[in-house]
Amino acid sequence: MPRIGTDEWVSEQELRTEYYSGLTAPARRAFDRVGPGPRFFAFLAICALFPFLTDSAFLIRVGVNVMLFALLALGLNIVVGWAGLLDLGYVAFYGFGAYMYAWISSAHFDVHLPTELAIPIVVAASACLGLLLGLPSWRLVGDYLAITTLFFAQIFVELALNLDRVNLPWRDEPLDLTGGPNGIPGIDRMSLLGIQLDDVRDYYFLLLMLLALIVVGLFYLNDSRTGRGWRASREDPLAAELMTTPVNRLKLLAFAMGAAIAGLTGSIFAAVQTGVFPQNFEVTLLIMIYAALILGGAGSISGAVLGAIIVAAVPEILRTPENARWLFYCALVLALLVAVRPWTRLAVVAGAVVGFGLVVHQLVAWLWPAGVEGETSGGTLAGVLDSWVFLPAESQDTVGNVAFVLLVAAVLWLTTLRGNARIAVLVPTIYLAAFVWENRLVEQPSVTRQLLFGAILVAMMTTRPQGLLGTPRVENPI
Amino acid sequence: MTPEPLLELRGVSKSFGGLAVMSRLDLHVDEGEIVSVIGPNGAGKTTLFNLVTGIYEPDGGEILFDGRNIIGLEPHRIAQLGIARTFQTLRLFLNMTVKENVKAAAYGHTKARWWQSALRTRAARREEREVDALAEERLAFFGKRLAGYRMDQPAYSLSYANRRRLEIARATGTVPRLLLLDEPAAGMNPVETHEITELIGRLREVGGYTILVIEHDMHVVEGISDRVVALDHGEKIAEGSFDHVATDPRVVEAYLGAQATSEGA
Numbered sequence: 001m002p003r004i005g006t007d008e009w010v011s012e013q014e015l016r017t018e019y020y021s022g023l024t025a026p027a028r029r030a031f032d033r034v035g036p037g038p039r040f041f042a043f044l045a046i047c048a049l050f051p052f053l054t055d056s057a058f059l060i061r062v063g064v065n066v067m068l069f070a071l072l073a074l075g076l077n078i079v080v081g082w083a084g085l086l087d088l089g090y091v092a093f094y095g096f097g098a099y100m101y102a103w104i105s106s107a108h109f110d111v112h113l114p115t116e117l118a119i120p121i122v123v124a125a126s127a128c129l130g131l132l133l134g135l136p137s138w139r140l141v142g143d144y145l146a147i148t149t150l151f152f153a154q155i156f157v158e159l160a161l162n163l164d165r166v167n168l169p170w171r172d173e174p175l176d177l178t179g180g181p182n183g184i185p186g187i188d189r190m191s192l193l194g195i196q197l198d199d200v201r202d203y204y205f206l207l208l209m210l211l212a213l214i215v216v217g218l219f220y221l222n223d224s225r226t227g228r229g230w231r232a233s234r235e236d237p238l239a240a241e242l243m244t245t246p247v248n249r250l251k252l253l254a255f256a257m258g259a260a261i262a263g264l265t266g267s268i269f270a271a272v273q274t275g276v277f278p279q280n281f282e283v284t285l286l287i288m289i290y291a292a293l294i295l296g297g298a299g300s301i302s303g304a305v306l307g308a309i310i311v312a313a314v315p316e317i318l319r320t321p322e323n324a325r326w327l328f329y330c331a332l333v334l335a336l337l338v339a340v341r342p343w344t345r346l347a348v349v350a351g352a353v354v355g356f357g358l359v360v361h362q363l364v365a366w367l368w369p370a371g372v373e374g375e376t377s378g379g380t381l382a383g384v385l386d387s388w389v390f391l392p393a394e395s396q397d398t399v400g401n402v403a404f405v406l407l408v409a410a411v412l413w414l415t416t417l418r419g420n421a422r423i424a425v426l427v428p429t430i431y432l433a434a435f436v437w438e439n440r441l442v443e444q445p446s447v448t449r450q451l452l453f454g455a456i457l458v459a460m461m462t463t464r465p466q467g468l469l470g471t472p473r474v475e476n477p478i
Numbered sequence: 479m480t481p482e483p484l485l486e487l488r489g490v491s492k493s494f495g496g497l498a499v500m501s502r503l504d505l506h507v508d509e510g511e512i513v514s515v516i517g518p519n520g521a522g523k524t525t526l527f528n529l530v531t532g533i534y535e536p537d538g539g540e541i542l543f544d545g546r547n548i549i550g551l552e553p554h555r556i557a558q559l560g561i562a563r564t565f566q567t568l569r570l571f572l573n574m575t576v577k578e579n580v581k582a583a584a585y586g587h588t589k590a591r592w593w594q595s596a597l598r599t600r601a602a603r604r605e606e607r608e609v610d611a612l613a614e615e616r617l618a619f620f621g622k623r624l625a626g627y628r629m630d631q632p633a634y635s636l637s638y639a640n641r642r643r644l645e646i647a648r649a650t651g652t653v654p655r656l657l658l659l660d661e662p663a664a665g666m667n668p669v670e671t672h673e674i675t676e677l678i679g680r681l682r683e684v685g686g687y688t689i690l691v692i693e694h695d696m697h698v699v700e701g702i703s704d705r706v707v708a709l710d711h712g713e714k715i716a717e718g719s720f721d722h723v724a725t726d727p728r729v730v731e732a733y734l735g736a737q738a739t740s741e742g743a
Contacts, residue, residue, distance in 0.1 A: 004572065004634045005641075217596035224595030224602065225581075225588050225609070228574070232582040235571035242531055244557040244586025244652050253592065473573040474634045 002472050018342060036302075040215065047208055051201050060200050062316050064272060067207040068265055070308035073292045074214055074301065075261030080290075081299035082227065083254035084234025085137050086145055088286060089152030092133070093259035095160065095281030097126045097266025099178060102276050105188040108179065115190040119267055126263020127256040134255025138248050141237075153283060160278040183277030190271045203272045210268075211305075214261065218301050230254055231299075295460055297470020306468055314456070318449040321442050325381055328437055328452065332430065339463065345423070352427045357388040360431065364390045389434045400440030407432045415462070482545055484509045484688050485530065485561075485656055490539035492529060492712075499525045500712040502539070507656065512682055512689045514699045516723070517709035518732055523692045524566060525712070527658050530690075531563050532556040543656070558586035562654035564645040566661045566692070572634040576624055579633050579644055580613040583651030616647045619684070620677075639670050646677070650685060657681065659691040663698050675701040696724070708732065 031039075051060055072094060079087045100122045104113045113121070136148050164180030178184065190197045190206070197203055221227050232240035233247040241247045270276045288311055296307025318324045340346045364371045374391030375382075392399065410429040417425055441448040466472045483506035492500040499522050507513050515523050528534045530541060532553040541549050548556050562583075571579050588609060590602040617624040620643045628636070633644060642662060649657055662678065663671045675698050681687050693699050699706060699720060706723040708716040710732040716723045723729055 002632070002634060005637055007631070007635050007637070220598045221592060221596045224592075224606065225585050225590055226592040226595055228578055228582040229585050231574055231578075232571045232585075235573055236569050238533070239565065239569040239571065240582070241553045242533075242557055242563060243583040243648060244554050245582065246552070246554045246585075257592075471573070471632075474632075 002474050004474055036219070044208070044212055048205075051204055057200060060204050062313060064200055064204050064207060066309050066312040067204070067211055068269055068272075069289065069292055069312040070211055070305045071207070071214065071261060071265040072289045073296065073304035073308045074211075074218060075258040075265070076289055076293050077298065077301065077304045078218070078230070078261070079254050079258040080293060081304070082222070082230040082234065083251060084230075085134075085251060085254065086142060087149045087255070087258065088146050089133055089149035089156075090258065090262060090289065091281050091283070091286040092153045092156035093126050093130060093262035094266040094269070094285075095156050095276075095278075096129055096259075097122050097263030098270040098276045098280070099160065099184070099266075100125050100263065101267035101270045102184040102187050105271075106184055107186050108176075108184045112188055115188075115192055119190075119264065122267045123260045123264050126266075127260040129263075130256040130259025131252050133259070134252045137251045137255065150283075153286060157278050157282055160281070178278075181278060183275055183280075185275040187270050187274045187276065189274065190268070197271070200272065203268065207268060210264070215301055215305070222301065226250070226253070291457065294467055295457065297467025299471065300467070300469045303467050303469035310456075314453060315449055318452060322381075324448060324452070325437075325442065329381065329434075331452075331456065332433070335459065336430075349423060349426060352423075353430050354388070356427050357431050357434075361388060361390050385434075385438070389431070389438050391438055396439070400436065403432060403436045404440055407436050483507060483542075484511075484544060485690065486540075486542040487526075487530075488540040488542070490529060490536045490541060492525060492534060492536050498712055500529065500536070503709075503712065503714055505707060505714065507688055507690050509655075509688055510682065510686075511704050512678065512691065512702050514703040514706045514720075515690065515692045515709060516694070516696075516699060516706060516729075517715075520711075521709040521732070522712040523709055524660060526709070527563055527660055527692065530556075530658065531561060554586065557652055557654075560653070560655035561658065562649035562652040562656070563658035564642075564649050564660055564662065566664060568641050568645055570633045570641055570644060570648070573632055575630050576633055576636065576644060577610075577613050577617065577629040579648045580616050580651040581609050583648045584609045584612060584653075587653050612653075613651060616650050619650070619680075620647060639666055642666065642674075643677075646681075650681075650687070655688060657687045657689045659689060659693075661692050661694060663693060663695045671695055671698060674698065678702045700724075 047063075050063060054060070072090075075093075076087070076090050079085050079090065101118060103109055104111050104121060105115070105118050106112075133149065133152050137145055140148055160178045160183075161181055163177040164182075165174040166177050167174050190203075192206070195202075197206060229240070229245045229247075229250045232243065232245055233250055237247050269280070273280075292307035292311040293304055294307070295310055296305065297303030314327070317327055336346060336349060340349050361372060370393045372390045373393035375386060407429070410425065410432060414422060414425050414429055441451065460468070464470075485505075485507040487503055487505040489502045489504060490500060491498065491502055503522075503526070505526075515526065517523055525534065529536050530543075530548075532548065532551055532555075536549060540547055543556070543559055543561060546559070548559065548561075551559075571582060574582065588605050590599075590605050594602040614625075614629070617629060623640055623643055624636075624647060628640075633641065636644060642665075646657075646659065646662065649659075659678070663674045666674060678689060678691065678698075679702060682689060689702075691702065703720050705718065706716075706720050707714060708723050708726065708729045710728070715728040715732060716726040
């Protein structure tokens with residue numbers, strides 16, 4: 001972590017030279033030479049080509065989910081990452097946008113506004129709600145604001161569940177506003193400029209275009225007086241105010257913009273799903289959006305998008321054991337690549353891990369022949385692994401569970417070690433992780449998914465608390 | 479006829495609960511003047527700054543800036559009118575770059591709306607270039623200390639003395655007419671203190687700012703002040719040239735206690 005009063009440019013000179021040395025140096029140099037613009041266009045091009053490379057509706061549906069998440073994370077990034085306001089009511093704006101779109105484009109009230117009109121109405125209404133719910137931020141900061149806004153999120157779900165029988169004095173029968181627990185089904189598909197958006201594929205492209213526009217807009221906004229005003233009020237509201245920044249106005253603007261993006265995303269979600277239900281907007285979703293933002297790096301646009309990709313796509317990849325296995329070993333290798341430097345040491349660790357595995361495998365085969373008779377199931381990777389990690393003939397739950405506990409202990413022990421001792425413990429720990437994975441976790445995919453995902457998050461937060469693409473920050477001593 | 483003072487306080491009082499921290503203070507700072515405020519701890523010096531910048535609202539009296547009553551205005555409005563300050567305890571935007579710290583202070587005199595910035599219209603681009611030039615110019619005022627590669631460093635990576643300098647640079651980024659400096663030499667070594675003394679002089683000569691400064695270091699006060707105002711318990715106990723104030727029995731009493739004066743007499 002950075003320290004106040006240390007000149008980073010000088011103190012990081014060594015890291016910098018190391019960064020541009022070793023095996024991956026040419027790739028790193030090439031990547032750094034390309035500016036953010038070309039990188040962004042390359043990313044867009046890959047995303048635009050994606051639907052042509054696959055016929056699977058499921059994969060495109062995952063892509064749509066990723067982009068919905070990315071838009072939500074980008075909106076949240078304005079409020080949390082830039083303006084520094086801990087807004088836990090964010091998901092209410094998403095839900096409000098979805099319900100708002102349902103009211104003006106479905107058979108529920110028999111209103112079918114054209115999409116060109118419906119979307120601006122939803123965005124404007126969400127922004128107004130953002131202004132209103134942002135008002136507490138004038139007097140409350142930090143935890144207090146968080147708890148107040150969390151209350152708004154809860155209220156939204158409660159209202160959605162219970163506003164199906166609203167008694168109005170001028171009506172005889174109660175008004176069904178939200179459809180209660182059954183939600184509002186039968187929402188219109190969108191239709192823009194005469195193009196009817198029916199397919200998931202159409203929404204994929206719509207979302208991609210919106211994402212591109214919003215990313216560019218936010219990129220410019222970040223490096224403008226408004227963006228600087230937000231960050232200044234996050235760093236020190238009083239100092240910002242005394243440096244001519246209208247802090248309260250900027251807080252409201254952040255809330256309104258975040259809400260507008262969330263509302264827009266909600267309307268598209270409603271159209272994709274052709275229905276809205278209260279359980280779509282619960283606090284678990286909020287946690288996932290926060291996870292995406294924090295994982296990617298709060299305050300960073302590319303971080304928000306990357307975080308969304310990870311949070312929305314990883315659980316899908318983990319559905320099949322074969323993919324989960326690839327992801328597990330790739331994550332392991334990647335973590336080693338990042339954590340172990342310089343590359344000579346990395347080579348030692350990699351060699352030691354492979355050697356250690358082969359030796360252990362031989363030892364087990366000699367001492368306890370039944371211990372290596374199990375076979376890892378399926379896939380190209382499995383064949384390679386069979387002679388490295390040992391698997392008992394029939395799965396032994398107790399052995400697996402004990403190994404699991406040992407693994408947790410070893411990882412914790414690892415964090416307290418430095419230097420060569422760390423390397424010495426690291427090698428068996430990796431092997432132990434592979435053993436636990438193959439013996440215990442592969443058999444229970446649903447548990448594995450959650451465990452692996454949690455492990456990724458925990459590992460991330462300890463090694464890079466600023467997130468994958470975030471910048472490290474110091475705590476303000478005031 | 480004397481010109482109208484740039485900043486004028488008339489009978490300003492402020493109390494927190496039953497504790498009067500400022501009672502009927504009259505003070506004026508003329509255009510182009512450097513006025514020092516001295517006084518023992520708790521004399522109300524920083525409270526004075528907080529009242530002028532709008533953090534506190536006085537219980538009574540008037541605060542006039544350029545002939546206009548600024549009581550009740552929001553702090554950012556007062557800052558936009560041309561009063562900038564630094565803080566005794568540094569309050570930089572630590573996680574922003576050195577240059578961004580100064581650019582952030584330009585919020586008040588720039589106009590681009592958020593949609594213009596998001597679309598990067600021509601007006602927004604031009605303004606952005608102006609702000610950039612302004613920031614570089616304000617940082618160049620401190621020679622090499624804040625220039626060069628340091629401009630793009632996060633503010634937290636600066637040394638203590640450079641952070642103090644950046645506070646001043648940031649304050650000048652608001653394009654002020656009156657600079658309020660709260661102990662600019664606090665925690666600095668003798669060489670740096672000497673440098674600050676020179677710097678405050680240059681701020682007036684080159685920058686054209688009127689300066690009101692709180693300072694404990696009497697060498698600095700002696701070196702820079704046109705006029706010195708001594709406060710104690712929220713009251714003005716002496717005012718005039720440095721020599722006059724430094725030898726005033728009430729000032730000596732405030733700093734050293736009543737006994738010292740009686741023994742001296």
